[in-house]
Amino acid sequence: MTVMKETPIRPSSPAARPPRKRHFSRDVAETKLFRILRWLVIVGLLVVTVFPFYYMITLSVRDIGSLISDPARIWPNLAEISFDAYTSVLASVADGGQGFTGFIITSGLVALGTVALTLLIAIPGAYAVSRLQFFGRRQISALFLAVYLFPSILLAVPLFVFFTRLGLRGAVGVLLVVYVSQTIAVSIFMLRNYFQTIPESLEEAAALDGLGRIGTMLRISLPLAGPAIMSNALFVFMIAWNEFLFALLFLVEDRDKWTVSLGLAQLSGSLEVPTTVLMAGSVILTLPIIILFFGSERLLSEGLTAGSDK
Amino acid sequence: MSTTTTLRRKGSVSRRQARAGIALVSPSVIIVLVLVVLPILWTVMLAFQDVRLIQIRRANLFGNYTLDNFINVLTSEALWSSLGTTLTYSVLGTGGAIVVGLMAALALRNAFRGRTLVRAAMLLPYVSPVVAAAFVWKTMLNPQFGVVNAWGTGALGWDQPVSFLTTRTSDVEILGLTIPVPTALFTVIAFEIWRTFPFVFLFVTARLLAVPKSIEEAARMDGAVPTQMFRHIILPQLLPTIAVLSVLRFIWTFNNFDDVYLLTGGGAGTEVVSVGVFNYLIGRGDIGSASAQALVLAAILTVMVLIYMKFAVKDEEVA
Known part of the structure; x- marks a missing residue:
């Protein structure tokens, strides 16, 4: 104004x-x-x-x-x-196909696992950052913002070296944990903004009724934040499903562990697989996102304006 | 007496609150510290060591520290030319996304039948997986069977198909002048604009909702024409949003890896710094130099993040 x-x-x-x-x-x-x-x-x-x-x-x-x-x-x-x-x-390599069914399972597991873990960790974190007074709260908020802005290519080198040394680089579980570390900051950001819009008087009323902090969070704030959590979940799913760089760095050596994104990128470089077959692979890669997106356009665009991917 | 009891009670409540706060936030902090902050610090150390991928198991904290990596990276022609490429890529990519996103938001501002569907369609490039999008673009631009070249040589009468993603420069004649155009670079920039304008569109649309119609109506009564309305009423209110979006998009475009790597692999004059980091790491197995180059990128990024935080403090809405 x-x-x-x-x-x-x-x-x-x-x-x-x-x-x-x-x-x-x-x-x-x-x-x-x-x-x-x-x-x-x-x-x-x-x-x-x-x-x-x-x-x-x-x-x-x-x-x-x-x-x-x-x-x-x-x-x-x-x-x-x-x-x-x-x-x-979709057929497995043994049957002369490209094995995308396996890639879909890997991608799906990794993406769902990332969503579950991220929410489990980020919801309490976001609640604490938005509602509770504690030492270092502002610094922690700033840390999350900085991490959210930091691009993944900068983490590529150390994470690659670190997990190679541990001999864990090919593990799908490690990829999942890395994804969680990448999405947690943006999740906390989106959810924090939402928790801040819930009137504190509601929580005070609950406290007067004898609910403790955790009880208030679980019974009052979480149900109210339902839509925000849903859109955050979709958003995290989208990031994990679409992710390419870390999948490439971690899983490229073993075809059985490829995600859909990685599989498509690797196969599109080879001349043996016809383009039309890979286009079918692209449709398979894109379709889940489009379905999710059109099924919840309003939710997701709210989510997108609250945060963003890198 | 009553004051002291309330004080004490207040004190214990706030202490309890602090304890609960730290307990709830610590899992997030630990994950971020272990998988983001520590690795960044480790990159700093690796950048001062001579480490190769093949002898990675011998690398440790107390290796021989050296400045060689920085000397190599900073004196190599490749870094400076790729910094230039990255700058062109980010400036044009960000600028293009802002302009197109703004146009889209303004065009879709007033309701019409099917607007919801059109809005959803605008977001497709942004939400769809980058690997699939890049693959479709590559196919569309393919010189042998891509639709762009098929139409170009057919309907538009091009002399020969253009291989958009592997041509470094091609001469374009405009008004008798021959101008060398960096074909591949412009193509990856177009892809970047295509993929990210929806982001700008979303934010500007959200901001436009908050622009009160009454001011525009008043200006209209005073005889303001559409261009004046835009210049003097709408644009000033959008400027803070546009500023924040520009910095944000610039940061992400500057460090973008996926798009360029998938389209060209960094060839034909499109090697941006992040693709350079990847090539040092995987292509040459030179961890030290990859880290050093990543740090150069990080230094530039830090400056931009600080600028962003300065903006974001003024304008909280996009954060």
Whole structure:
């Protein structure tokens, strides 16, 4: 609001006001222009954002031969639609496929495990940071903010070296713990902001009724924060499911342990697997996120504005 | 007497509160200390040691400390050219994302049928997995069977397909002038803008909701035209948000690894510093130099984080 005082609205000063009639036509012209521009922007952005995903789906049901002979056609002929790419990408390597079923299981376990562990640790942490007075609270808040802004590439070197030395680098469990360390800061941030909006009088009332601190947290604050926790859970799932760098550093040597992201990235570098088969893999990688997202668009976009990935 | 008892009671309550607070927050703090803060400190030590991946088991705290890694890294042409690339990448990527995100938020400000769906669609590039998005882009831009080149050589009449991700520069003629354009770099920047403008869009949309309509109506009564409304009413109110978003996006773009690595692997003039760190570590197995280069990145980052915190104190909404 202070901004408003600093910026007087110029047209209201009589000297700056152009003659009424010319002004009116300028207004009409601009309004018309922006009406057109607005729709151009909307349609343009819609095409740009949706087309790659449309292209992904059409390629996944086409045959590689048809793609190479007619790359300009962006719709599949009804006769050529087949889901062979999906069966091929999902089948295990032993059956001549690409083993994506295994990747899905790994990714799913790691992502769900990350969500569970992160929430378990971050909810009490966020509650403490937002509600309780204790020594070092502000410093801890600042630490979490700094960690949240710190990019993962800087941790890549020491974590890689550390877990290699321990001989634990190939362990899926280690990847999970690293993911938790990456998501905990942003989780605490999102949840802290939410806990702060719960009126303290509610908790005081509960305390008067004889509930202890932990009891208040569990019975009053947690249920109220339900939606925020849900959107945080989705957000953490998204980060863990989409993650690439640490999966690459930790699990690349053993194909049986690949996540979907890692598998797709590794296989797309090889010439033996047809692009259409990998497109099916891309659809499989993207689909869970899109389903989650459209199932809870409001929740997730709230979550996204409260935090962000790196 | 009553005051002393309340004081004492208050004291024990606050002590109990402090104990509960520390107990509840300590698991988070321990994880962050062990897996984030200590590793960063360890990077500092590794940067001053001559450690190779093959002899990693012999590396310890009390190895021979040396400045060689920094001398190597700081005097190598590669670091400075990749810093330049990173800077171009971050400035154009951040700027582009801000401009496109702002345009999207303004265009979608007033309701219309299907706006919810359009809004959701705008977020697709941001929420979808980077590996899948990069793979689709690579396929679309493929010189043999990608749709962009198929249309370019077909409908748009290009002489030959452009290999967007492996061409360092190509000459573009505009008005008789031949301008060398860093093709691959611009392509990864376009990808970055495509993937991150939704982030800006989300925040600006949220901020726009808080802009009171009454001021605009008043300005309109006073005869302000749309461009003036934007320049004098809407933009000033969005500026703090845009400033914070710029710093935040710049920090993350500056350190971005995934996008560039997946699209080009750092080739064709797109080697940003973070890809350089990865290549030192995995490609050459030179842990010391990788750490030194990571520290250079960290130093720049620290400055930017401090700037961000300064902004964030003024404008808490995005933090």
